[in-house]
Amino acid sequence: MPRKRKSDPSLYALDEENMKAAVMAHLKDGMPMRSAATLHAVQKSTLSRYCKAYSALADEEKVAFRFTPRYDVKKVFSSEMEDSLESYILLSSRMNYGLTKKRTKKLAWEFAKANTLKYPKSWDDNEAAGEDWYKGFMERHTRISLRRPESTSLHRNLGFSRAAVDTFYKHLEELQSKFHFPADRTYNMDETGLSNVQQKCPKVLCPKGVKQLGATTSQERGKLVTMVGTINAMRSFIPPYLIFGRTRFVERLLDGAPPGTKAVASGKPGNAWMTTEYSMPSNELSCATVQTEVTPA
Numbered sequence: 001m002p003r004k005r006k007s008d009p010s011l012y013a014l015d016e017e018n019m020k021a022a023v024m025a026h027l028k029d030g031m032p033m034r035s036a037a038t039l040h041a042v043q044k045s046t047l048s049r050y051c052k053a054y055s056a057l058a059d060e061e062k063v064a065f066r067f068t069p070r071y072d073v074k075k076v077f078s079s080e081m082e083d084s085l086e087s088y089i090l091l092s093s094r095m096n097y098g099l100t101k102k103r104t105k106k107l108a109w110e111f112a113k114a115n116t117l118k119y120p121k122s123w124d125d126n127e128a129a130g131e132d133w134y135k136g137f138m139e140r141h142t143r144i145s146l147r148r149p150e151s152t153s154l155h156r157n158l159g160f161s162r163a164a165v166d167t168f169y170k171h172l173e174e175l176q177s178k179f180h181f182p183a184d185r186t187y188n189m190d191e192t193g194l195s196n197v198q199q200k201c202p203k204v205l206c207p208k209g210v211k212q213l214g215a216t217t218s219q220e221r222g223k224l225v226t227m228v229g230t231i232n233a234m235r236s237f238i239p240p241y242l243i244f245g246r247t248r249f250v251e252r253l254l255d256g257a258p259p260g261t262k263a264v265a266s267g268k269p270g271n272a273w274m275t276t277e278y279s280m281p282s283n284e285l286s287c288a289t290v291q292t293e294v295t296p297a
Contacts, residue, residue, distance in 0.1 A: 019067040096214040098204030105129040152214035183233045193224035
């Protein structure tokens with residue numbers, strides 16, 4: 001059975017002014033309920049329910065009475081509680097510890113249980129909120145989406161700070177103002193670790209519209225192969241430079257690699273870190289590949 005049930009909106013349409021006039025006509029003017037319902041174009045059963053609710057209130061409470069349906073009457077959480085859940089989910093995502101769908105449903109159950117709220121019995125059986133609640137929560141809070149994050153080490157999280165970024169762009173602006181590098185001469189070089197036992201991160205809830213999403217992971221991901229990649233804004237790239245964490249290098253390790261790829265063995269099993277020892281050969285590969293005045297073609 002589909003979770004989003006379709007219904008005829010005309011069956012539940014209710015005008016607040018018509019309902020208020022019908023209630024007053026029956027309770028104050030003494031008009032029969034069926035006649036009041038017909039005159040003001042409302043359902044007789046609905047009018048009966050509103051008349052009973054209005055009559056049971058004290059005089060001071062009748063002023064604030066709403067003659068409109070309360071569709072949120074069976075919600076587990078109040079709007080304020082759901083907003084606090086949303087804020088917690090977004091904060092966890094910004095800290096690179098985003099909550100998975102399963103963890104979010106479990107958090108909702110724990111939150112409802114801690115506040116002694118009324119919720120379905122199936123929540124206790126599964127120790128998590130139901131799928132219906134999750135779907136409704138996502139529809140009500142459109143700032144959240146479900147995406148797969150990028151694995152991000154703890155050291156990278158600590159090093160990527162506002163001060164470090166400001167310093168980098170300050171130096172970049174000074175060099176650009178001095179030398180006026182064109183776009184085809186400005187390359188971006190970065191290193192990354194390629195793992196042969198990489199596992200996909202589960203999808204987590206995060207703010208809509210973010211371009212990059214991270215998830216903190218441990219370093220126990222098997223043996224890494226360091227790759228140095230270089231590319232510019234004109235989509236011109238330099239063949240990658242690979243560092244294998246092994247004692248000797250064999251050519252078959254480059255089977256299937258892009259043409260021009262260079263690789264070395266670190267000489268230390270399990271250690272394929274990028275150090276100053278390998279930065280110079282990587283720069284030499286860049287100079288040999290890029291056309292310059294010394295090597296025009």
